[in-house]
Structure formats: structure tokens, C-alpha cells
Amino acid sequence: MARRLGLHQEVLQVNVWRGNASGxxxxxxxxxxxxxxxxxxxxxxIQRNLDPKLSYRFACRVGMCGTCAMMVNGKPRxxxxxxVRKVLDNNxxxxxxxxxLPVIKDLACDMSEFFDKWDRAQGRFHPSKxxxxxxxxxxxxxxxxxxxxxxxxxxxxxxxxAACDVVQWNPDYLGPAALNRAWTLVNDVRxxxxxxxxxxxxxDAGCHNCHSHQSCTxxxxxxxNPTASIAGxxxxxxxxxxxxxx
Amino acid sequence: xxxxxxxxxLWFAFIVHRxxxxxxxxxxxxxxxxxxxxxxxxxxxxxxxxxTEHPLLRWVEFGLVxxxxxxxxxxxxxLALEFMPWSPKQKTFAALAAALSLLVACLFLLRAx
Amino acid sequence: xIGVRLYLAQRISAMIMAPLVLIHLVxxxxxxxxxxxxxxxxxxxxxxxxxxALYALFVLTVSVHAAIGLRVxxxxxxxxxxxxxxxxxxxxxxxxxxxxxxxxxxxxx
Numbered sequence: 001m002a003r004r005l006g007l008h009q010e011v012l013q014v015n016v017w018r019g020n021a022s023g024x025x026x027x028x029x030x031x032x033x034x035x036x037x038x039x040x041x042x043x044x045x046i047q048r049n050l051d052p053k054l055s056y057r058f059a060c061r062v063g064m065c066g067t068c069a070m071m072v073n074g075k076p077r078x079x080x081x082x083x084v085r086k087v088l089d090n091n092x093x094x095x096x097x098x099x100x101l102p103v104i105k106d107l108a109c110d111m112s113e114f115f116d117k118w119d120r121a122q123g124r125f126h127p128s129k130x131x132x133x134x135x136x137x138x139x140x141x142x143x144x145x146x147x148x149x150x151x152x153x154x155x156x157x158x159x160x161x162a163a164c165d166v167v168q169w170n171p172d173y174l175g176p177a178a179l180n181r182a183w184t185l186v187n188d189v190r191x192x193x194x195x196x197x198x199x200x201x202x203x204d205a206g207c208h209n210c211h212s213h214q215s216c217t218x219x220x221x222x223x224x225n226p227t228a229s230i231a232g233x234x235x236x237x238x239x240x241x242x243x244x245x246x
Numbered sequence: 247x248x249x250x251x252x253x254x255x256l257w258f259a260f261i262v263h264r265x266x267x268x269x270x271x272x273x274x275x276x277x278x279x280x281x282x283x284x285x286x287x288x289x290x291x292x293x294x295x296x297x298t299e300h301p302l303l304r305w306v307e308f309g310l311v312x313x314x315x316x317x318x319x320x321x322x323x324x325l326a327l328e329f330m331p332w333s334p335k336q337k338t339f340a341a342l343a344a345a346l347s348l349l350v351a352c353l354f355l356l357r358a359x
Numbered sequence: 360x361i362g363v364r365l366y367l368a369q370r371i372s373a374m375i376m377a378p379l380v381l382i383h384l385v386x387x388x389x390x391x392x393x394x395x396x397x398x399x400x401x402x403x404x405x406x407x408x409x410x411x412a413l414y415a416l417f418v419l420t421v422s423v424h425a426a427i428g429l430r431v432x433x434x435x436x437x438x439x440x441x442x443x444x445x446x447x448x449x450x451x452x453x454x455x456x457x458x459x460x461x462x463x464x465x466x467x468x
Contacts, residue, residue: 073250
């Protein structure tokens with residue numbers, strides 16, 4: 001039931017969550033529908049034409065940087081690569097900040113906790129060589145390397161984190177992105193911090209709390225499978241525990 | 247409860263696994279208590295078993311058998327997911343677990359009535 | 360709210376229970392025909408070492424499995440934390456073990 005604004009111009013009904021950490025509400029906007037329009041285009045159009053105070057975050061606009069993720073009609077999406085036509089529900093869009101993260105203002109949320117958890121999951125690379133050593137040769141077909149072919153493509157957009165119900169129910173849980181990162185390093189033969197890492201992901205907030213809902217996998221825009229990475233961590237930590245290594 | 251991001255088959259598989267698990271955990275003390283009635287030679291156990299012949303209870307038992315089966319078959323899927331090489335057929339496996347469990351529960355109902 | 364040790368206890372108990380539950384389901388479907396009565400159940404179980412061992416193993420593993428399962432659910436859905444959560448885990452585990460042990464003694468001895 002698209003209303004018409006001017007001649008032959010279809011209009012989208014858009015609800016955008018406006019507010020800050022202490023609360024907020026949905027504001028209604030009417031946005032002209034365009035060919036090949038993305039959700040980020042819609043948000044940008046509102047800010048440029050209707051309300052310059054609307055806050056949101058984006059950078060590359062081509063699905064590389066991972067900054068523009070938002071909830072669109074209740075599902076986490078990378079807004080720069082999500083076409084309006086594909087997610088429009090009854091000519092309406094509801095755009096909200098990502099779930100499971102504190103809001104700063106409007107559609108921009110505070111990512112601190114998300115990245116702190118990468119640290120807590122020992123997501124940093126600890127080199128085992130110095131600059132005077134030779135570069136380690138890693139065959140692209142080796143088991144460790146192929147296990148993380150997809151996992152290393154993470155762009156830190158926090159869509160998996162927003163999709164994860166375990167994060168919602170157990171806020172200390174490290175979450176799919178941090179654990180997926182840890183799994184890529186567990187498979188990195190150049191890293192020499194493995195015992196510490198396996199211990200870190202085995203804590204009360206670690207990989208064993210994952211229930212394999214696979215919401216992370218369902219919504220990951222880069223088609224990464226964090227559930228499989230977490231299953232890998234479960235196996236690695238179980239083995240290390242049973243053999244007395246951690 | 248059913249937020250949009252939860253509308254996918256493997257989330258439903260999770261909620262079935264969790265609710266069936268909770269039902270079984272709540273039923274188990276009663277089940278053990280009733281079996282314990284056999285301590286004094288089966289008479290009070292018989293009285294209880296006689297009481298369970300009420301037709302409505304067939305449906306409760308049907309539910310419990312389904313819970314047990316679906317928690318077990320669904321659990322086997324999760325064990326395979328965690329301890330075996332990744333398979334992309336998780337939705338198929340979850341559907342299979344549900345179908346097998348329904349079959350088992352129906353078989354029970356047919357034999358019980 | 361579980362670390363690697365509770366996780367292992369949960370999964371190992373599940374692996375042991377899967378075949379036991381399958382046997383239990385077959386027994387239920389076999390035994391339910393013509394209605395249940397105590398004499399029929401007890402004639403199958405009384406004095407049987409095999410049934411005794413299977414049921415004892417089941418009680419042991421299900422107590423561990425249900426205690427950890429309810430621990431996770433209570434943490435996530437009832438927001439139970441800290442000592443309360445530990446108390447709940449132990450009460451469920453030991454309670455089921457005692458009640459289940461009594462049931463095994465009742466149908467086997």
C-alpha cells in the first residue's frame with residue numbers, strides 16, 4: 001500500500017529507533033523508494049533530508065569495514081549491502097541499533113565490550129619467532145589452514161553477537177566473534193600462546209556455553225560459521241583437559 | 247519470545263531440546279518416586295498404575311515419550327555436531343530427529359490404546 | 360555458566376545415556392501393550408543383574424546430566440547466580456541420585 005509522494009514516487013514507511021542509553025522510541029519517516037536502494041541509503045537519506053541529528057555509524061559502504069550493522073525488521077544486517085527490496089515487510093522498515101550492545105545514541109552502539117571480549121578470549125596473536133627468523137611457510141592445503149579458511153574473513157561487524165541469544169541470557173559469555181577469532185589462532189602454527197588461550201576460552205563465560213542455535217551462522221554476512229569454530233574449540237579444550245594440558 | 251531473529255529451524259530445534267529437557271527433569275522425581283512405591287511389594291505401585299489408565303493420561307504419556315525421544319535424538323545430533331567433522335546438513339538432521347521422535351511417540355500411543 | 364569440566368560431565372553423561380534411552384524406549388513400547396501392572400514390571404526386573412546395572416548407570420548419569428542442564432537453564436532464564444546456582448546444581452544432582460537409587464532398589468531387590 002505504497003503512498004505516492006509527487007508523481008509516480010513510491011514511499012517507504014520507515015521506523016527508526018531514536019534515543020540514548022537511558023531510553024528512546026521509534027520515530028516514523030517517509031522515504032522515497034529508489035532502484036537498488038540499500039538500508040544504509042535509507043538511513044542516510046533521513047539524516048540528509050529529514051533530521052540531521054540522526055546518529056549512525058558507517059565507513060566503507062561496500063561491506064569491508066563492518067561498522068554499519070543494525071537491526072532491520074528485527075534481524076541483524078550489514079546495512080550497506082542489504083537491499084531494501086529484499087527485507088521490506090509490508091512496505092515498512094524498522095531500523096534499530098544492534099541487540100546486546102549498549103546504545104550511545106540512535107543507531108550507534110558502544111562496541112567496547114564486544115572488543116574487550118576478543119581480548120578476554122586471547123584474540124591477540126603471540127608470535128613465536130623474531131624478525132631475524134625466517135618466515136614460516138604455511139601450505140594453503142594444510143589441515144590447520146583449511147579449517148579456518150572462512151573464519152579468518154571476519155570483519156568484526158558484531159552481527160553474530162547481536163544474533164546470539166546466549167549473549168543476551170548470559171552477558172559475560174564471550175560470544176561468537178571472539179570465539180571464532182580464538183579458533184583462527186588455535187589453528188595458527190606460528191602462535192605460542194595456545195595453553196593460555198585454551199584456558200581463556202574454557203572459563204565459565206567461554207565456548208562451552210554455546211548451545212549451537214546457529215543464529216550467528218544464519219546471519220553472518222560473510223558466510224562464516226562461528227558455530228563450527230566454537231565446536232572446534234570445544235573439541236580442542238576437551239582434548240586438552242582430558243590429557244591434563246589445561 | 248519469538249523475536250524475528252529466532253525464526254529459523256535450528257533455533258526451533260534448540261527450544262524443543264531445552265523445553266523437552268526441562269519437562270523430563272521435572273518429571274523424573276515423580277517417576278522415581280512412583281517406582282519406589284514397589285518397595286512395599288507392589289500393591290501401592292499397582293494402585294498408582296491403575297490410576298494411570300485414565301485416557302487423558304495416555305496423551306500426557308505420549309508427550310513424555312516424545313520429550314524423551316526428541317531430547318535423545320536431538321542430543322545425538324548435537325554430540326555429532328560438536329565431536330565430529332562439521333556437516334552442513336544440520337537442518338536435515340534436526341528434522342530427522344523430530345520425525346523419528348514423533349514416530350516413536352505414535353508407536354507408543356498405538357500400543358497403549 | 361559452565362566451564363570445560365561441567366561441559367565434559369554433561370556430554371559424557373549424554374553419550375552414556377543415548378543407548379540406555381533407546382533401550383528404555385523399546386522397553387516402554389514393548390511393555391505398555393495390555394496395560395502396566397506391578398507384577399509384570401517386577402517379574403522382569405527383580406533379581407536381574409543386567410537391568411539393575413543398566414538402571415543404576417542411568418540414575419547416575421541422568422542425575423549429573425539433569426543437574427548441569429537445570430543449572431544452565433536457571434542461569435539463563437531465571438537469572439540465578441553465584442552460590443544459589445551451585446546449591447541448585449548439587450540439590451538436583453544429589454536429590455535425583457537418592458530418589459533414583461531408591462527406585463532401583465525397589466524394582467531390582
